[in-house]
Amino acid sequence: MPPSAAPTLRQQRLGTELRKLREHSGLTATAAAALLGLKQAQVSSIEAGRYAVSADRVRTLARAYNCGDQALVEALAAMTGGRTRGWWDAYREHLPGGLIDLAELEHHAVELRVALSLHIPALLQTTDHARSMLREAVPPFRPYELEHRLSYRIKRQEILHRAAPLPYTALLHEAALRMQYGGPDIARAQLAHLLEVSEQDNVTLRVIPFTSPHFPGNGQSFDYAAGPVPQLDTVQLDTHHGGCEFLDAEAQLAKYRTVLDRMESCALEPAGSRKVIESIKQGL
Missing domain, CATH: 3.30.870 (Endonuclease; Chain A)
Known part of the structure; x- marks a missing residue:
């Protein structure tokens, strides 16, 4: 999905929570990118809310970060996609x-x-x-x-x-x-x-x-x-x-x-x- 120049609060919050999971796992953005086959800039953009991710990508990130809180993972997965159209x-x-x-x-x-x-x-x-x-x-x-x-x-x-x-x-x-x-x-x-x-x-x-x-x-x-x-x-x-x-x-x-x-x-x-x-x- 293309990057967003002006992410919404919801998109920023998803990125923030993914960053928290990564940091809790002890991985740097560079190490996480290498593990997931991404560029470091992509990981940074995801965590800034500028790059929309899919629910499956969120679950993949959570597994890589050893997050065992499935309720949190599924809540984050539900926040994926582009802007909410309301x-x-x-x-x-x-x-x-x-x-x-x-x-x-x-x-x-x-x-x-x-x-x-x-x-x-x-x-x-x-x-x-x-x-x-x-x-x-x-x-x-x-x-x-x-x-x-x-x-x-x-x-x-x-x-x-x-x-x-x-x-x-x-x-x-x-x-x-x-x-x-x-x-x-x-x-x-x-x-x-x-x-x-x-x-x-x-x-x-x-x-x-x-x-x-x-x-x-x-x-x-x-x-x-x-x-x-x-x-x-x-x-x-x-x-x-x-x-x-x-x-x-x-x-x-x-x-x-x-x-x-x-x-x-x-x-x-x-x-x-x-x-x-x-x-x-x-x-x-």
Whole structure:
């Protein structure tokens, strides 16, 4: 397959995991290339995600690297091929690459856990609420840019309503529920939407109230996308310049799993969380 000049996050992750397997085996890229009958440059391109590989090639590499974790090998084999062609592909010319990667990451995740302190999660926003938030961008989006961002954000929400909906847990601080983006009418409709979607079997919404004596994570917002095996989990952080940062090092994943677990320990149960949301809505 031809090399890719701009590999996606998924392609880069496959290459990174193959590099980890090689390094764990103690082989250099040169030694691995000689063992497999490849050029060293080919191995480097595969590990950089610039060269698409087949599922059989991944299994061959795993055998050469003495990887006995078949669940991981098969998960990596499932990531092979070129770019995933999904609805997000139509936005490649209009949005930053990180947002395209985020949509692809969510599509392939087996579970999503998010933590937010001042914003409603993008996947749970109404159209009016999302538009109000996007209008606050600095510098402001041009009208057509805003509409691209808005339609992209709403399209992402389909993973919660598809035939096999994504298991989704949102941990929200009470402060996020009290922010009145767009005014009280839009905020009231947003809270009503949260109450409605929280009744879905695949959606768990839990609130950390102001009265909680603990707030793990110091208010940092992030998404934790679980992969088919724990080694393929990914953390996504928003950046101040509007992009996305993706973390996948073992220590980083462990840290954010711990933060999520601690946040859940001080959050209200779903039923209690809905009562808080209803109370705030009634007060608007």
